[in-house]
Amino acid sequence: MAYMFGFFFGRTPLIKLSPKKTWEGFIGGFFATVVFGLLLSYVMSGYRCFVCPVEYNNDTNSFTVDCEPSDLFRLQEYNIPGVIQSVVGWKTVRMYPFQIHSIALSTFASLIGPFGGFFASGFKRAFKIKDFANTIPGHGGIMDRFDCQYLMATFVNVYIASFIRGPNPSKLIQQFLTLRPDQQLHIFNTLKSHLTDKGILTSALEDE
Template sequence: MAEIRNRSRSKDIQSVPQSDDEEVTDIPGNPQLQDTKALPQGSDKTTEVLDTALKDLTPRWRNWIIRGIFTWLMIFGFFFLVYLGPLALVLTIFAIQIKCFHEIITIGYTVYKSYDLPWFRTLSWYFLFTSNYFFYGESLIEYFGVLLHRMEFLRYLVSYHRFISFSLYIAGFVGFVFSLVKKHYVKQFTLFGWTHVTLLIIVTQSHLIIHNVFEGLIWLLVPVSMIICNDIMAYMFGFFFGKTPLIQLSPKKTWEGFIGGAISTVFFGFLISYILVQFDYFVCPVTYDEASDNLSMDCIRHPVFILTEFGLPLVIQKFFSIFGLSWTTVKIYPFILHSISLSVFASVIGPFGGFFASGFKRAFKIKDFGDLIPGHGGIMDRFDCQFLMATFVNVYYASFIRAPNPQKIIQSVLLLTSEEQLHVFSMLKEKLIQNGILNETLS
């Protein structure tokens, strides 16, 4: 009987549908995969209807058409959100974060479901709430502190934000300790770690995306577009020309697709950067204008968004001279040069976010994280590279671009009491006089 059960269980595991870009190997005897069939397998009724309508085509072309249709729907949906403005984008990012968290936590819950662990899902969602309260609260205070302080009921939440956040987390920590059951210590601590790693990957990085939005829509639109371009072009080049396998985690990924996607992304980065940098709407940070009592996207442009003349290296000057051109300088927006770094990361390192996700799915024998998007899988299947890219953009901006923002400094000063503001004014006046910037008689 034991042999029959083992054979039956092995058959169930092997029958799990494999991903269209992965080759999942069997891992018999893994006690944690007792309910593999309950995991998301990336198919839904919409896909079934489209499969029926395209039944005369080969599976390869059928998948290509379905994937293409919903790729364009997502692209047009993204354009519409950009049209609606930064608030719509922030709310969308928040919704995406929740769905990604749900997809990963569901996998953990399903894998360990047979142990009937108490409070796992409740505590996971509680920790998601506390993490968002901390991170989003920090962002709102940094960018809109003056507005929040004007609302009496929010003033104490702003002043004691970190203490409240810590208290909320500790309450969850204590709740987890109370939920421990003697027979399931290892499983419960494994899931506790599972939840926190998910929070680190999803919440922390989505928080950085919000920061990118507030610094200017271009810091969201260009990186996101680069990842989309790289994903599409790598798929296209791989579909039509791919022959050489790239990485074992994703056997259908090819060097031809990887290189074709990278070259396409660099050229696309130049184009999209040049277009967006023309409009203040995309390059100005999102701030609160106290005079108009509204969000503002007007600014004095950062130097990277101002047309600048650069001297060409001597080697390039000699190259142009071969064709009778005497170019020694060129005018260009510095952001376009920075876009080269972004596009290289998007096309060379960005795909490793997808490879990481592929390894995760292979570990649990699932095709996709979910089945929300026909031809693509779940939300996490589409945003695995985006989260990694957003983190790089945030680090890159902080390291090479960010300059003191007078608007933020003024907001910080306005949060002080009247006496403290006068003290800041006196110190600033004294320093300006010492540096010869302000005439003492005029002051």
């Protein structure tokens, strides 16, 4: 979309390393990326093939993508700020929690991601080459088309690990088994007391 905005409305050069890139394309690409990110994440969150991990079914000898979607991919109702309510006339909106994350991902992809391309352009200019290869006629090589992915892939990995991915029971058990016996006993007693206070463990089970 940045290319389309730049092609039709581009007038102001953005950076000398990439003379064909314009401010109009940069700003237009930002808004288009956020909007398309919201729309696509809404559509794709409704299909299990996009939100469920691929698992092998021993009974049918086939791969399946059937699961119970996490809360991240379930519609929830959010209150709209008062200022926006007066404009749109709505008090609440139903959307997937992942759509909120898509705004952060889209913002980084459109504002920071292109600097990966600027870095690649500077690298090519330093070595006085036009493209990394000529695999794609008129567009250079594969690296020329995916130069922004250096920054984007790193950001997505860090973002998922920091804000999206929750605790994994299997990994927690593995880490628990690597602890010393006294540490395991301490965790066991703490967890037992917590579950008892919550009423999850019955008094009869506690006596055993």
